[in-house]
Amino acid sequence: MITADFRLDDDFVPLDDASRFAEDALFESDLALISEHHSTPNGSHSYLLAHDVSATWGVPGEPQLVAIKIARNLGKRTFTFESARHAQAAFAQNWLAERGCPPDKLIPSDDFLTPADDLTSQAEERVRESGERYQVLDTYTWDSEPCETWTLVRDSRAAERPVRVFLEEADLDAGTYTVREGAFADEHAARGWLDERPGPLPEPPERQAAAERRARAARSRSAGTPLSPKTGAQDSAAKPSPDKQRPTRGRTL
Known part of the structure; x- marks a missing residue:
């Protein structure tokens, strides 16, 4: 497996106690890297999504994915470190996106x-x-x-x-x-x-409603639009027959 790399050289120091504790709580060797993104051109920000393989032997049922954000002050050689555990990748990606990571940069590779x-x-x-x-x-x-x-x-x-x-x-x-x-x-x-x-x-009820709208739209397209009862033969002469008329499109989500 490819392990996570926090990219914190020896001369980087945590800006505050919260960052120190957050970094100390994680071991890079336990984190199988799923995806990562580093800001360009200088890499001041890093976003990582990893699987904590040690969680298998921890508390049963606990989340095993870890989302990490690292922000570096390159001039002062300090950093802040945030992390959060998630059970599913999409929620971890959402956490990272809310902290500035482009959502399309953290899609796992085909190795997963x-x-x-x-x-x-x-x-x-x-x-x-x-x-x-x-x-x-x-x-x-x-x-x-x-x-x-x-x-x-x-x-x-x-x-x-x-x-x-x-x-x-x-x-x-x-x-x-x-x-x-x-x-x-x-x-x-x-x-x-x-x-x-x-x-x-x-x-979810909104998915059921959307499916019903799609079904109605499909029935409308297959049946065509019937003649208006108010116009009768006069309307029929002016319009194409139902089987040649362009189908009505229903509203879908």
Whole structure:
């Protein structure tokens, strides 16, 4: 594995105690680098996403991904150091983006698991670009097969069922993973589903509404636009027949 490199030479010193403690809490040799970005031209800022391999032997269920931001004062040879643990890569990327990292600079390479489908890519993109939309309530990581990770959040933009679960399931043989978003009325209902798994993950209502709009639009396109009952034969003579008329486009998300 490629280990993380904080790029802090011996003559760099932490600017404050918080930075000193944050750096001391992490060992570069334990961090398998997933992606990194260093600002140009002088590398004053570094953003890293890494997997803490030592977490496997730590507290069961604890998040294993670490997002790191390092800001250097090149003239004074000081630095600030921030880090946060996350269960899923998209939430770590969101944390880094909120601290100045371009979101497209921290996509993992093909050496790691890749999204299995478009729904996974769409769910991760929503999280990466969500700003402060999601308040993380809890996470859990299970790294033995079948590998599963979830993040429980409150969605500040949701009009209905605002408590959401982002469920990630990995297929190590295929080298892929899926992410699905489920919606619940409250935290109790979400935890109940996670404990019991009584059925499929409940789809967010806004996704259901979008699917219904797409279905209506598809039916409209396939059926064409019927003649107006108010115009009758006169209208029929002035317009092409329904089977030749350009289909009506429905509104989709």
